[in-house]
Amino acid sequence: MVRRTRTNFKALKTGCAYEKRQAEDLHGLRNVLALCAPIAWQLLLLRSETRREPDRPAAAALTTTEIEVLRTFARKPLPAQPTVRDALLAIAALGGPLERNGEPEWQALGHGYEQFLVLVQGWSAAKKVRKM
Template sequence: MCWNLATDAPVTTVAEALGIVTGIRVSLDGGGLSAGLKTGCAIESRQFQSRHAIENFLSLASAQVWQMLWLRHQARTKTPGPAAAILSDGQREALRALCATLPTQADAKQTLIALAKLGGYFGRKSDRAARLANALEGISVTDHLRGGLRGRAESVPIDLA
């Protein structure tokens, strides 16, 4: 894909041009944040009763959306980096518990597809690339499982004898 950029900003050096391109890329990623919150986290369908509740939700959800945006960005590179650099050990453990075919040292692309499949993506050859909303749904599933795994590890056995 090739883009032509037209701007009215004064550009006299390559460094200035790169600065403008970086700014535009950041603003486009901001659109990804908005879309992730809207579709992936369903912020519009949640009916919060106070500003405090909305701010609490946004503080948690925006971190999760940025994590998935970073995973998607890494997955789209020519040589996707390891998912271990993006997801926590607990998230990767829960994902491997749900996706037995996922390699232990999965890269970002393999991980993104596994998460998206948990979120309803089929992953057939004829399908388009995994959507951010599917990956967010998948990470939500792994976070629920992770909470259960943590609870199981912290539970105290009860002697019924």
């Protein structure tokens, strides 16, 4: 339980840059936490799925739209059947260069996921416009 709490805190603090949001009062802190908690959860899901079962299909952690976005914007082409590990590395790479060995650090993953969310929102908005 302690390890899980520590990891969740690390996802919030470093992955989501919670402290850098500079909220000045309790209301502001709560608002930032409300925005960051689901993002931290998604980062934890991707990391834990990659550690637990790296060859599991990416669809176990991402939506079809999110996989489409990664296929289009990933720095390296995704395989035909991407795994959660492929997705994690592609998302982290959106935030900048990665270390050559091991898993991406929380900061790289957080920066990449921030870019990824913007791309997903733009992709979804473009789909809505095309339907009109």
